[in-house]
């Protein structure tokens with residue numbers, strides 16, 4: 509199965525609604541943004557908001573996408589998540605022991 513993914517970070521409200529058939533759901537601007545990151549993204553890519561990128565950038569390799577038109581929000585700056593950053597302690601993942609920093613591509 510091929511899918512696009514989106515991530516946003518921020519406040520939201522979660523809870524169970526329904527008496528006969530209770531379901532847990534989440535609501536808020538953050539949820540809508542995450543959904544828009546998915547719907548304006550690309551297959552096999554992870555698109556994230558500015559706030560999410562700030563929280564991820566120390567541990568993940570990101571690439572600036574630019575301004576994206578988002579329904580209900582206007583233009584938003586977004587980033588692609590390329591993969592996890594590999595640190596010195598992860599060097600065993602590399603054949604070259606001197607290759608101290610790199611990243612693992614997701615695709």
Ligand SMILES: Nc1ncnc2c1ncn2[C@@H]1O[C@H](COP(=O)(O)OP(=O)(O)OP(=O)(O)O)[C@@H](O)[C@H]1O
Nearest residue numbers: 532533534535536539540541542543544547579580
């Ligand atoms: N709890 C949730 N789980 C998954 N997706 C959600 C959730 N809440 C909102 N969304 C999705 O976030 C998007 C933005 O929500 P919004 O309230 O702006 O809807 P809308 O303006 O009617 O958008 P659309 O035209 O996409 O239906 C919608 O596509 C909606 O399906």
